[in-house]
Amino acid sequence: MADFEIGDVVKGKKFGPMDHDFSGVVEKVYTNSIMVSIQDFDPADKSGVNELNGRAVIRQKEAKMIKAVPREEKDNEEDEAKEKKPAAKSTSKSKTTTKKKTRKKSTKKADK
Numbered sequence: 001m002a003d004f005e006i007g008d009v010v011k012g013k014k015f016g017p018m019d020h021d022f023s024g025v026v027e028k029v030y031t032n033s034i035m036v037s038i039q040d041f042d043p044a045d046k047s048g049v050n051e052l053n054g055r056a057v058i059r060q061k062e063a064k065m066i067k068a069v070p071r072e073e074k075d076n077e078e079d080e081a082k083e084k085k086p087a088a089k090s091t092s093k094s095k096t097t098t099k100k101k102t103r104k105k106s107t108k109k110a111d112k
Contacts, residue, residue, distance in 0.1 A: 004034050004060060007069035012036060012058045017048030023066060024056070033059050 004010065008026045020042035028035040035057050038049050 004029050004063065004065070005069055005071065008065060009039075009067040010034070010036060010058075010063040011066055012056060013062050015056075015058070017051050018045050018056075019048070020045055022049075022056070027055070030057075032061075033057050034063060036063070 004026050006026055006029065009023060010026060011021060011023045014020055014022075018041070022038050022041040022045065024036040024038040024040070026034050027037050035055060038052070038054050038056055041049055
């Protein structure tokens with residue numbers, strides 16, 4: 001499975017209202033699928049593309065990369081260091097205290 005990024009041009013298989021394969025640009029990457037803005041499609045599928053509002057969510061396994069955007073190299077050492085570093089604890093010494101409202105029972109004597 002290829003790692004897709006926003007801006008990649010991919011080819012998708014026909015599905016649903018589409019009778020032919022199509023290609024488009026990746027708009028959003030999910031865990032196992034991608035949202036593609038449909039750019040190139042068969043003219044017979046025009047009503048299908050309109051029905052899908054020009055977008056399709058397809059499985060990453062079924063998408064084929066046509067053109068990839070330039071990738072930035074990730075430094076694995078920095079990523080590992082961030083994972084091992086514990087979360088910083090709050091050093092604030094001010095504590096917010098709430099006072100409980102207490103009511104005094106009245107001991108009024110009824111007038112006789």
